[in-house]
C-alpha cells in the first residue's frame with residue numbers, strides 16, 4: 001500500500017537523479033533466492049518459459065486446462081514482473097529494479113533492506129518490498145493466486161477481459177510491449193466468453209485474497225486487443241469481469257476500489273456513461289506516444305484500428321464523464337519519440353484536463369524493441385522537468401472541478417503526490433512534481449493554499 005504523502009516525505013533532486021539512473025541503467029544485483037525468488041530467477045537466467053510443452057491446440061472446452069497452463073508458465077516467466085522495486089529511505093521515491101549485469105550500480109538486498117552502491121560508495125538506501133506471501137495462497141481450484149494476476153504490482157492489479165493481444169499475435173503489436181508474449185497467449189486468437197467467465201471467477205477470488213491481506217491499489221480493467229469479430233462484445237466482457245469481481249469482494253469494497261478502464265476507446269463514446277454505472281471510476285486510453293506519425297510506426301495494430309486523434313477525442317469526452325486529471329489518465333512511453341513532441345503533447349493534454357502518465361521505455365524480452373536502449377537519466381530528467389512545468393502551469397484550473405466531482409465519490413486532487421499514481425516507479429515526473437509541491441506547500445496541505 002502506498003502511504004507516503006507530499007507533506008511527510010522530503011523529495012530531493014539527488015534522489016530523483018539516482019532513480020532516473022536506476023530506470024535508465026538498471027543495476028547489478030546480489031539477490032538470494034530467499035530475498036526474491038523472481039529476481040534470483042531473472043539474475044540466473046532461469047526464464048525457461050520457451051521450454052514448456054504447450055499443446056498444439058488449446059482446448060477451450062476445458063477452460064481449467066488453459067488456466068493450468070498459465071500456472072505452469074507463471075512458474076518460470078519473469079518477463080513482465082512489475083513488483084520488483086525499492087522505496088528510498090527519506091524521500092520515499094519508488095524505483096524499479098531492472099537487472100543489468102553491465103551497470104555500474106550494484107544493488108544489495110538483505111531481508112527488507114536495500115542499498116545501491118557505485119564504486120564502493122553507497123548512493124542510496126531503501127526498503128525492498130519482499131514478495132507478498134499471499135501470492136502463494138490457493139484459488140478454489142488449488143492453483144496459486146498469482147496464476148490469474150498478470151503483471152500485478154503493489155499499486156495495480158490487472159483484471160483482464162482478454163488473455164491475448166490480436167495486435168501482438170499478428171505482428172502488429174506495440175513495438176515495446178511483451179505483455180502477451182507468453183506461449184499460451186500466442187495461441188489464443190479468440191477467447192470464448194465461457195472461458196473468460198471461468199478466468200474471471202478465479203480473478204475475483206484472487207483480488208479478494210489480495211485485499212484480505214492488505215493490498216490497496218487500483219484495479220485496471222485491461223487486456224490485449226480483441227479480434228475484430230469480438231470487438232462488438234466488449235461491453236459483455238466488461239460486465240463478466242466486473243460482476244465476478246463484485247461477487248467476490250462484496251458491494252462495499254467493490255464501490256471503494258478505484259477501477260480504471262484501460263483499453264481501446266469505444267465506437268460510441270456515450271458507452272462511458274454505462275461504464276460509470278458499472279463502477280468504473282477512471283479511464284486510461286493509452287496514447288503510447290504523442291505524435292501521430294510515431295503512433296502509426298510504433299503501434300501499427302492500434303493505429304490500424306483508430307488514429308491517435310480518436311484516442312485524444314475519447315480522452316476529452318472522458319473528462320466530461322469521469323472528471324479531469326485523476327478521472328482521465330493515459331500512459332505514454334518516454335524515450336521513443338523526440339522530447340519536443342512528448343513535452344508539447346503533454347502540455348496540450350494537461351491543458352485539457354487529461355493527465356498523461358509517462359513511463360520510461362524499457363527493453364522487454366519478447367517485444368519487437370527487445371535490446372533497444374532506454375533514454376539516459378539526463379534525458380529523463382530534462383523531459384520530466386519540462387512536463388512538470390506544464391503540470392504546474394495548468395493543474396490549478398482543474399482542482400476546483402475535481403473537488404466538486406469528489407463529492408460524487410471520485411478521487412480528490414489533494415491526493416496528488418509522487419507515490420500515489422499507479423506505476424510511478426517507472427517514471428520520475430511525479431517525483432519532480434512532488435518536489436515542487438513540497439516547496440510550494442511548505443508543510444501546508446494543498447487544501448490550505450487553495451482556500
Ligand code: SF4
Pocket residue numbers: 165166167168172173174177178179180223224225299301302
Ligand atoms: S500495448 Fe499494444 S501490443 Fe501491448 S497489449 Fe496493448 S495493444 Fe497489445
